[in-house]
Amino acid sequence: MARTGDTLILGTRKGLFLFDRKGGDWKLASTSFLGVPISYAMIDHRTGTLWAGQDHGHWGCKLSRSRDRGRTWEEVPAPKYPEGEVIKNSMMSADPKAPEKPATLRYLWCIEPGGDDEPERLYIGTEPGGLFVSSDGGDTWELNRPLWDHPSRLAGQWFGGGRDNAGIHSVIIDPADSRRALIGISCAGTFETADGGQSWTVRNNGLRSNFLPEPNPEVGHDPHLVVMCPGNTSHLWQQNHCGIWKSTDHGRSWINVSEKDGPASFGFAVAVDERDPNQAWVAPAIADECRVAVGGALCISRTTDGGKTWKALREGLPQEQCYDVVYRHGLDKVGDTLAFGTTTGNVYISTDRGECWKCLGHHFPLVYSLRFA
């Protein structure tokens, strides 16, 4: 079943909230895991199964699924790093003998369906940098060994960005060829497989990371989120720590399309139109030293020309005393409908491609993920 945009799933610091659109209104349909941080939640469009990654402060990361839209849940075994696996104990060490620590699941960053031709396949991106694959509908998970054993990770070129360890937050399966996939890792960059995950190629050409003394390493970039235009799959966008980049050749090269004299530069989230690869939306914020809304005013910036120009869309959004930031999975789009959720618990919806916004609520917990179904 295709995504209609008539269901909205919020994964928040204090639980999961599912809304349905009835007429022009959004109605709360279910509340789940109240009090529990939900790092990511989505509905698999192929099966209708609702998935939730939980980040219990004490008991670790848990994975649950619901086949009745949140009325009942089943906990399934979360991905597990194999016995004996280790990661580097320090940030960015070039020392091959740098101390190591055991690899254990720290965070469920994203849960993504496989291709439509492989309905039992799912992917989970995790911290500390493992990509896990299920071939049985999520009953069991296996670490993708070729990526985990990638020479760049073993050489200590992956490191944490915002969290202690590297994390896979973007998993994109090419709708035209489900053996082809792209992933985004903070921090390492973008990697591509063309053979169903048996081998991985670095796709960071053109990126620039100004937080590094040598800003153009092959590996070591921080793509906060990577998305693909489903209707033209050679076109990718990434909201990077250091700006907004676009690729028109399936990630082989990237061009910086950040706004020079406007807010569209730093941020976490990006969404691209389903058909027109030149239309994209980002949620600007002030960078490292501050991380609040730009100028105390909330906006979503849109380009319709592949990033040559940007327009800040502000109608219906607070324009003073505003400190909201939209996290990487906090913005989504289906058709003309967009929505985003913020770090201060505000959720806004637009039904006209971002021209004007209406508030769904001001008092949600911090929003980690917002996804349509």
Added chain:
Amino acid sequence: MARVEFTRHLHRFFPALGEQPALEIEARDVAELVERLEARFPGLAGYLLDDQRALRQHVNVFVNGRPLHDRQSLSDAVDSNSSIHIMQALSGG
């Protein structure tokens, strides 16, 4: 048999833990105790231990009132008079 008590926090995920004030478990050390608990409450070990079977960072186990010495392999000895408390650490809240 060792007497094991759990934080109420875990009752949310394993309601059966809340049906009795304490459990009686036969074990030689804490690692074996967790194995026995897992057999009675499938999935519980994953709430206490990480992927490499070390005690989770924000979980505390007390043996006779003293915090666990060996958080990596849980080799602390247990006997029939032991009192075990399994708690959440305040650091994880």
